[in-house]
Structure formats: structure tokens, C-alpha cells
Amino acid sequence: MGSFGMSNRLAREIAQLALESHDFRIYDPAVIKELTMIVGYAHMLETDYPAFAGKIAALRKHVQAFSNLANGHGHRDLFVHSERILELLDCAPGFHTAA
Numbered sequence: 001m002g003s004f005g006m007s008n009r010l011a012r013e014i015a016q017l018a019l020e021s022h023d024f025r026i027y028d029p030a031v032i033k034e035l036t037m038i039v040g041y042a043h044m045l046e047t048d049y050p051a052f053a054g055k056i057a058a059l060r061k062h063v064q065a066f067s068n069l070a071n072g073h074g075h076r077d078l079f080v081h082s083e084r085i086l087e088l089l090d091c092a093p094g095f096h097t098a099a
Contacts, residue, residue: 010092013085014042017066020078028073034066060089 021035041059044052063085070078 017081031069037062
């Protein structure tokens with residue numbers, strides 16, 4: 001529905017990350033908070049990309065935090081998956097990293 005260039009793939013990757021987190025029975029509140037933020041921002045981008053295009057950086061921040069937490073807790077699969085999402089976000093239209 002959204003015009004985000006990789007929205008379908010990004011939405012699938014984020015949904016899969018949430019499912020994997022559930023499968024791994026992740027109960028850490030910090031990890032759950034970041035995952036909740038990721039799903040929320042992704043939903044905003046998917047439903048109304050033009051209005052929320054500026055939120056890509058915020059979504060990326062939460063994916064990075066999730067990645068760091070997953071890595072720190074020894075969840076290699078979740079870490080790798082979140083890194084793949086970061087790669088997608090880095091290629092997103094309108095996303096610019098700070099120099």
C-alpha cells in the first residue's frame with residue numbers, strides 16, 4: 001500500500017523478525033521494547049509513507065538497538081536478521097546517514 005520502495009520486503013523482514021523473536025521466547029523488556037518500536041514505525045511507514053518518510057532514521061535507530069541487544073544476549077539469528085533489515089533501511093529512498 002505504501003510507496004516505500006522496499007516496503008513489501010521490509011514489512012516481510014520485520015514480521016519475520018517479530019516471529020523469530022517469539023519463537024526464541026525473548027522476554028527481555030529492553031528487547032521487547034525495541035521490537036515494539038520497530039513494528040510500530042514500520043506500520044506507520046507502510047500505511048502512509050509520505051507523511052512518515054522522515055521516520056526512517058528513527059526506525060533504523062530502533063533496529064540498531066535491537067541488533068545490539070540480540071548480539072549481546074547471544075541471539076545470533078536475530079542479530080543477523082536485524083542486520084539484514086539495517087541493510088534494507090540504508091538503501092531506503094530519503095535515508096541519509098549523518099557524516
